[in-house]
Amino acid sequence: MAALTEYKCPCCGGAIEFNSNTQNMKCPYCDTEFEIEAIKEYCEASNDVGDDLSWNTPDSEWSAGEQDGMKIYTCKSCGGQIVADENTAASACPYCDNPIVMTGQFDGGLKPDLIIPFKIDKNGAKSALEKYLKGKFLLPKSFSNENRIEEIKGVYVPFWLYDCDADAYIRYRATKVRTWKAGDYLYTETSHFLIVRNGGISFEKVPVDGSTKMPDELSEAIEPYNYGDCTKFETAYLAGYMADKYDVDAEASEKRANERIRKSTQEEFRNTVIGYDTVIPEAANIRLKSGKIRYALMPVWMLNTKYKGEMYSFSMNGQTGKFVGNLPTDKGKFWGLFAGVFAGVTALAFAVQALL
Amino acid sequence: MKIKKLFSVFLSVIICAALTSVTAFAENADKVADNADLLSDSEEKRLESDIMDIIEKYNYGYDIVVVTVNSTQGKSPEAFADDYYDYNGYGYDSEGSGLLLLVDMGNRKWHISTKGKGIRAFTDYGIDCIGETVADGLGSGDYCGAFSDFISLSDKYINKYETDGKPYDIGDKPKNYAVIFLISAGIGLIAAFIVCFAMKSQLKTAVRQVNARSYISKGSMNIKYARDIFLYRNVTAAKIESSDGGGSSTHTSSSGSTHGGGGGSF
Structure with missing residues (x-):
């Protein structure tokens, strides 16, 4: 079973997310801001092993191949089952809308070396x-x-x-x-x-x-x-x-x-x-x-x-x-412009040549 | 006695010739010298009076002469026309200005010789235009009509030169509006394509990059070996087609005076 990480606010327990304006983690509920490092350490320190195990039991068997390319996660906030593509690494819970990160996706050699954080919201x-x-x-x-x-x-x-x-x-x-x-x-x-x-x-x-x-x-x-x-x-x-x-x-x-x-x-x-x-x-x-x-x-x-x-x-x-x-083109405007420029430039060129 | 008689005849001929040439000089001779007898007397008179009207109109600034011959006596039409003009004392003012139309019925050739201000008022292009009209008339046997056209066109060109200070030249060529329109439409079409596709490209911005220029490490380019080796050279020559810029071309006649002009067949 893939692991799922939800970063919880150390103040109010709400799910917190990365804020592109402050370039820090920010709790949308109590507005508290945290350093990325601080949150990381907090999460590691407060991670109680086995906490959610009771929720993680699959209740039906998938037939072979049916699960290919698909993964199931359980939301840590509401317990909802999240079905995601095997390549999805971060998403939001469709039930409670809390931001979630599938930490298991970046295990081992797949872990990214670098990241450029969002700057624009x-x-x-x-x-x-x-x-x-x-x-x-x-x-x-x-x-x-x-x-x-x-x-x-x-x-x-x-x-x-x-x-x-x-x-x-x-x-x-x-x-x-x-x-x-x-x-x-x-x-x-x-x-x-x-x-x-x-x-x-x-x-x-x-x-x-x-x-x-x-x-x-x-x-x-x-x-x-x-x-x-x-x-x-x-x-x-x-x-x-x-x-x-x-x-x-x-x-x-x-x-x-x-x-x-x-x-x-x-x-x-x-x-x-x-x-x-x-x-x-x-x-x-x-x-x-x-x-x-x-x-x-x-x-x-x-x-x-x-x-x-x-x-x-x-x-x-x-x-x-x-x-x-890519945007659609207004056909009428396109040909109108074409005809307009054609007529205008032709008339101008004609006038210049005829008068000189 | 016989010798004396011969001598007196010879003398009188010389005197007569001298006299006529003097009078010719004084009156500038006939304006219409119809040696080939193409015109009736009344036509000749009418043409002569038309010419005199124009000569007076420009205050004896330009002489206008029409000469018809059956033979140019072995001379080229150009030489014959120049000499006829020079040796018959045509031309006004200090430059001897004027123009002469020679029609050689023997070789069916026409030639216009100009001198002085006539050279400047009648460009090569102007002479070609007159010649075209005149040759049409001569070719169809309407000699009087052809000479009338010559006289009225001469009037027109002299008038343009006197009022504008510029002769009737290549730039006054009647324009071929169909060709001008086609060229203009071509320019218009190209302009419309450029404008419309430039505008349309604004709407298509999701395009792949073509190179990796943004990712070149600064100053990382080093050229270890660079040679520009000269191999060979070749030279080609192309004759420059004299661009027809208009104006009048001139030459020197047997009398040593400068003439312009041009001619053709009919």
């Missing part, structure tokens, strides 16, 4: 959505008013962070073009060069999300995170938020990190070839030396809204506030 995410919808001409007018927020949740998304050293040997063919006039002739001189660049470049903490639940577009578009806020992982940070365990392992995610590292290496080396009119890479030999891989949890606000029966998903960087998401 739920209201911040809501107002970010409103702001995001403003000033977008092609967005249907009714979208801002009619779309309903179906779901808004703060999720700690599992990420793999890759350190990597790239060794590159790249050859380019480049040309310089010079033209001059002599008499009735225009001379064009093309000088051809072979360019060789050999060197190294290092990358630090290239993130790849390790959760299949999180669409890659939504997780990559809100990058980058400010790694300066990285702290050592403590389960207490998860209280009050959702959290998932990775379901794509470090090896499988590495491919994506390498893609991006390769591209950046090529771009950086290309930038050292200056003063030419054309530069074409002829051969690129990039060797990647993988370094440290870290497992980290990043704060993401996920918002789902419904508009005209369709779901629109948004994500916001819970640390920097970067907000992304």
